[in-house]
Amino acid sequence: MDLHGKVAVVTGSGRGLGLAYARALAAAGAHVVVNDLDPGAVDAAVDGITAAGGTAVGVVAAVGDGETAERLVETAVTAFGRLDVLVTNAGILRDRVLWKMTDDDFDAVVRVHLRGTFTCARAAAVRMREQGTGGRIVLISSPAGQRGNFGQANYAAAKAGIVAMARTWALELARAGITVNAVVPVAATEMTKTIPAFAPLIEESERTGAPLPAWLRRDEGLGTVEDVASLITYLASDAAGDVTGQAIGIGGDRLALWAHPRERSVAFADGGWSADAIAEHWHAGVGAEPETYGIPAPQAPEA
Numbered sequence: 388m389d390l391h392g393k394v395a396v397v398t399g400s401g402r403g404l405g406l407a408y409a410r411a412l413a414a415a416g417a418h419v420v421v422n423d424l425d426p427g428a429v430d431a432a433v434d435g436i437t438a439a440g441g442t443a444v445g446v447v448a449a450v451g452d453g454e455t456a457e458r459l460v461e462t463a464v465t466a467f468g469r470l471d472v473l474v475t476n477a478g479i480l481r482d483r484v485l486w487k488m489t490d491d492d493f494d495a496v497v498r499v500h501l502r503g504t505f506t507c508a509r510a511a512a513v514r515m516r517e518q519g520t521g522g523r524i525v526l527i528s529s530p531a532g533q534r535g536n537f538g539q540a541n542y543a544a545a546k547a548g549i550v551a552m553a554r555t556w557a558l559e560l561a562r563a564g565i566t567v568n569a570v571v572p573v574a575a576t577e578m579t580k581t582i583p584a585f586a587p588l589i590e591e592s593e594r595t596g597a598p599l600p601a602w603l604r605r606d607e608g609l610g611t612v613e614d615v616a617s618l619i620t621y622l623a624s625d626a627a628g629d630v631t632g633q634a635i636g637i638g639g640d641r642l643a644l645w646a647h648p649r650e651r652s653v654a655f656a657d658g659g660w661s662a663d664a665i666a667e668h669w670h671a672g673v674g675a676e677p678e679t680y681g682i683p684a685p686q687a688p689e690a
Contacts, residue, residue: 388624391416394467395623396459398450398507399477401428403576404527404612408474411616412623413441418467421445422459422477442467450477450503456510464514472523472623473511475504475549480578482538493541500545504552508567512560521564523623526553528569528634533645536682537583550634554647557632566631568622571645572615573608573638575599584684585609599639600687607685608641618642651678 390412400409401423413419413436421432421443429445436443444466448455463470478500481492508524515522531539532546553569560567573579575589588609592599604610618637621627636643652673656664 388415388620388626390472390620390623393417393471393623394420394463394469395472395474396420396422396463396470396507396511397474397476398422398459398503400474401425401432403578404572404574404615405474405476406432407612407616408476408619409443410436410439410441411613411620412472412474413443414439415620415624417472417623418463419443420459420463420466422448422450424449449499450475450507451498452502453506453510456503456506459507460510460514469518470511470514470522471520472525473507474525474527474619474623475507476527477503478527478542478578480539480542482542484538485540488540496541497545500542501548504549508552508556512556512563512565515565516560516563519563521628522566523627524553524556524560524565524567525619525622526550526567526569528553528571530571530573530636530682533571533634534682535680550645553634554632561631564628566622566627568627568631569634570615570618570622571634571636571643572618573636573641574610574612574615576612579609584682588685602688603685604639605641606688608636608638608643609685610639614639652676 395412395417397405397409399405400421409419409421421429423429426447429447433443433445446459446462448458460470479496481496483492504526511524526549528549529546531543532550535543550569553567556567580586580589588603615637634645636645654673
């Protein structure tokens with residue numbers, strides 16, 4: 388993938404997955420704007436990319452409001468002359484079960500993930516449409532947004548909304564040649580370690596220095612941050628010019644296309660359905676094979 392001449396903004400790229408995305412884009416030739424709340428993380432990311440032969444500048448700012456979004460775009464244009472790629476990765480966690488989650492817990496996560504994605508994508512779309520040469524917007528979602536996850540109502544809701552925005556913006560920006568896709572990554576990160584199903588496996592790998600088990604990489608699609616970054620590079624490239632409106636999963640050895648919500652089973656009743664008729668029909672009819680919910684716990688293969 389040759390991204391020479393392209394300019395990318397990656398939010399939340401001081402560490403973890405965002406840093407891997409920024410490094411991968413720079414390695415492919417793109418000029419990169421690194422963003423994080425931590426000045427030290429931004430400096431380290433920029434220095435690392437530069438030392439590896441890439442080009443990067445940093446912006447220390449919290450994603451969420453329109454002012455930060457405009458600043459990120461302006462930095463790209465001032466430093467490198469244009470904007471071609473936006474990756475909205477910035478995020479936080481405030482995990483609590485419903486009856487313990489406060490208004491602030493909910494609002495903080497939605498502000499960064501959902502509102503931050505919206506404001507950054509809006510600013511990027513305005514600039515890309517002005518340039519008239521198309522562009523790539525890559526939104527970062529999560530399996531939690533596709534399946535739900537215990538204690539993550541705020542995060543799951545925001546990540547589900549991000550996929551919905553990707554599908555909507557793919558329609559709205561098609562005439563401008565701007566693709567919009569959502570990536571659903573799974574990787575061993577500090578965020579992933581907060582998920583009880585994955586935490587012990589990641590911690591064991593970190594403690595021993597051993598790679599994650601082959602079955603985990605394949606069956607659960609859980610690997611390193613570098614495993615995920617290749618998809619970002621592809622979606623930023625000219626090769627992905629006809630890929631838009633998709634939710635694409637990647638992690639470990641696994642690459643997947645997520646289905647959009649659709650009616651799985653349908654039944655009809657002349658004149659409509661009464662509550663009694665639904666109750667009589669449900670378990671043997673439409674509801675005979677209910678959908679699963681929640682991220683399944685990893686299951687190691689039998690020895």
